[in-house]
Amino acid sequence: MTSRFERGVTYAILALFTVTSLTPVLGILSTAFGRQSSLDTGFSLPDGLNWGNFADAWSRAHFGTYLMNSVLVTAAVVTATCVLAVLAAYAFAVMRFPGSTVLFYLFLAGLTLPQEALIVPLYFDLRHWGLTDTYWALILPQTAQSLAFAVFWMRAYFRGSPRAVIEAARIDGASSWTTLWRILVPMGRPAISTMVVIVFMWTWNEFLLALVMVSDEAHRTVPLGLAFFQGQHSSDTVLLAAASVLIALPVVIVYVLLQRRFIEGMLSGATKE
Known part of the structure; x- marks a missing residue:
């Protein structure tokens, strides 16, 4: 004691x-x-x-449009990352197939690659396919970047899941699909919630990718919109502070709503006893 x-x-x-x-x-x-x-x-x-400072910052900076863009991009990235990560992590942790170890470490290599080293060739690739100044230029790269961590995180959870539960499901005739979505996913809500919060924060706060890939105002996200707003109102610290609060508020709300499962997932290391 x-x-x-x-x-x-x-x-x-x-x-x-x-x-x-x-x-x-x-x-x-x-x-x-x-x-x-x-x-x-x-x-x-x-x-x-x-309170009028927030309404003034909202109208002057056109945050309504930027907010909808960020919500669309973030929702798409979080949804795609969660679905793909759960499927890939289950395959790496539970199923056995040739080359699984090599493929998993290939995923892990994504954690070591800095975004700054990839942004220029990525820009030319997306421009070649006509995807710059579109939502896809923000959704696809951020989903790929988030998958490295998400697959690693969910694989740790699946490997720590009770093997007896998986074996019992197989004896009862459950398929791999049923075992995953009916048993393991409900059991892994803390781990999934932790992944959702982290990917949400990464995507919502992404600035460099939006700066390079988006040049038209119609597809700007809120971090990029704040940067342009700061350039126009660099001396108006009150409006800048109000705009910063508006941008940070969705992240705070998501964390407050999921904080219990987020902390539970972090403390347990995304594993089940």
Whole structure:
């Protein structure tokens, strides 16, 4: 058992990290609620909750269009990644076929390749096929990039699943498809939720790919829209802070909704006892 002193030190360290993490968030929020004519930034308390700053930033930056683009791209990437990762990970973890080990390590190689090294040849390939300035130029590369982690993550879960459950399903006459979708997937909701949150954050915050692949305003995502908005309102820190809060809000909402399963999946290492 830990002593009272050790618990006190632990709580003090946790409190220190909490304050450090929340400091920039509080600074952005205090700026976002300030008056647009004010020159104060950071931690000066606003003279009121100026909710109109968010509406002003929304209308000036055309975030309605950008938000719909980000929702469409993110939903497509998360859905495609989850389905493909579950299928591929189940094959690598449970099924046996020639070349499975080589193919799995080929997937893992995707974790070692930096996006900056691939963005230029990827741009020319997509331009050759006429896919630049389309949603496919954002969906396809991000799905491919996310699959490396997603397959690795879900394979760890499937390998840690009770073998007795899989064998019992096979004895009862269940096919591989039934075993996967009726037994393993419901059991693996924490692992899948963790994967969904991580892929969602990666896709929603993606900037470089959108910057290179998209040149027309109709297909801009919110991170790219914020960059252009910053260029136009570089001195208006209140509107910039309000726009930043609007962009970060969907990620916060998704995490809050899935936080219990996300933490459960992270702590368990995506495995089942």
